Amino acid sequence: MPDNNSLDSIKETTISTNRIYEGRIINVREDTVELPNGKTAKREVIEHSSAVCIVPVDENGNVLLVRQFRIPTGGPLLEVPAGGVEDGEVSEEAVLRELQEEIGYTAGKLQHLSSFWVAPGWATEFMHAYLATELTPSRLDADEDENIQVVRLPFNDVISMFKTGEIQDGKTIASMLLAQPLLP
Amino acid sequence: MPDNNSLDSIKETTISTNRIYEGRIINVREDTVELPNGKTAKREVIEHSSAVCIVPVDENGNVLLVRQFRIPTGGPLLEVPAGGVEDGEVSEEAVLRELQEEIGYTAGKLQHLSSFWVAPGWATEFMHAYLATELTPSRLDADEDENIQVVRLPFNDVISMFKTGEIQDGKTIASMLLAQPLLP
Numbered sequence: 001m002p003d004n005n006s007l008d009s010i011k012e013t014t015i016s017t018n019r020i021y022e023g024r025i026i027n028v029r030e031d032t033v034e035l036p037n038g039k040t041a042k043r044e045v046i047e048h049s050s051a052v053c054i055v056p057v058d059e060n061g062n063v064l065l066v067r068q069f070r071i072p073t074g075g076p077l078l079e080v081p082a083g084g085v086e087d088g089e090v091s092e093e094a095v096l097r098e099l100q101e102e103i104g105y106t107a108g109k110l111q112h113l114s115s116f117w118v119a120p121g122w123a124t125e126f127m128h129a130y131l132a133t134e135l136t137p138s139r140l141d142a143d144e145d146e147n148i149q150v151v152r153l154p155f156n157d158v159i160s161m162f163k164t165g166e167i168q169d170g171k172t173i174a175s176m177l178l179a180q181p182l183l184p
Numbered sequence: 185m186p187d188n189n190s191l192d193s194i195k196e197t198t199i200s201t202n203r204i205y206e207g208r209i210i211n212v213r214e215d216t217v218e219l220p221n222g223k224t225a226k227r228e229v230i231e232h233s234s235a236v237c238i239v240p241v242d243e244n245g246n247v248l249l250v251r252q253f254r255i256p257t258g259g260p261l262l263e264v265p266a267g268g269v270e271d272g273e274v275s276e277e278a279v280l281r282e283l284q285e286e287i288g289y290t291a292g293k294l295q296h297l298s299s300f301w302v303a304p305g306w307a308t309e310f311m312h313a314y315l316a317t318e319l320t321p322s323r324l325d326a327d328e329d330e331n332i333q334v335v336r337l338p339f340n341d342v343i344s345m346f347k348t349g350e351i352q353d354g355k356t357i358a359s360m361l362l363a364q365p366l367l368p
Contacts, residue, residue, distance in 0.1 A: 145225035177361035
């Protein structure tokens with residue numbers, strides 16, 4: 001890297017942790033850290049499992065999205081299928097499970113696109129993004145309290161919706177733009 | 185949209201809210217919601233301010249990134265400049281303030297790329313992404329407890345780092361891929 005600074009000039013060391021809340025999908029903790037200048041600071045951290053998101057593309061060049069009501073956003077949102085990696089799963093298993101639960105398909109081919117933190121300043125969720133093709137119908141029961149609509153749209157129509165506000169989901173934007181050069 | 189379902193089949197209605205934690209940058213609440221089938225479910229919600237992220241590109245086609253130690257990730261991370269929108273600011277003001285605080289530049293031209301939720305299943309953070317060009321030096325003091333290294337790299341070199349794992353930040357991937365077609 002073309003900079004002159006070492007890790008020492010930015011490193012933070014955790015001195016103590018105060019556990020605040022243990023929830024169903026998130027935990028909250030407050031870390032006290034020592035800064036490079038010797039002072040201390042507080043860091044609020046949301047603990048969340050690893051996750052996967054999937055760009056499922058059919059043989060006609062359509063992407064299969066899901067529409068869900070999202071309480072934090074106050075309304076319905078159109079997104080690529082996604083979900084947490086469960087204990088004992090590797091990310092590809094989570095991908096195939098979520099595809100079957102959320103859109104009723106499995107995939108003959110998975111291509112890893114990238115892996116990224118969704119909110120690295122304050123959350124531990126690390127997301128693995130995949131392109132899924134060679135789709136065939138296969139249904140697993142979804143979570144009882146998840147209500148999902150499946151929406152099939154031409155891939156490039158959805159890309160144009162990132163600018164208009166019809167798509168407002170970060171993982172959908174990142175994963176579809178990563179997948180775009182891999183499509184025929 | 186080419187689906188036959190209405191909002192009624194997915195809508196969730198908040199019945200009650202239990203406030204769990206009020207922090208410095210996040211709050212935590214637990215909502216009880218009524219599902220379309222009349223049953224109830226719990227939704228854990230992290231409240232976070234709106235935010236901006238910025239792709240600053242210089243006249244030589246380099247992007248200016250920041251490297252920070254991120255406690256939730258356990259190490260340093262290379263990201264586009266970003267930060268919360270403060271009370272009374274519009275997003276363009278937050279963009280110009282963050283550029284001056286984090287990289288020591290201001291921008292003659294801002295182009296809105298997209299706005300998106302970073303973790304819509306469980307967090308209220310809504311992020312506005314901008315391309316910033318016509319950069320000129322201008323410095324504002326950064327937050328006292330933020331230690332930042334500025335890293336200047338050719339734009340297309342950074343794009344290739346999304347796949348190798350050298351860049352692992354969702355907003356950086358989304359915003360740079362949105363900016364790419366707008367660059368000369």
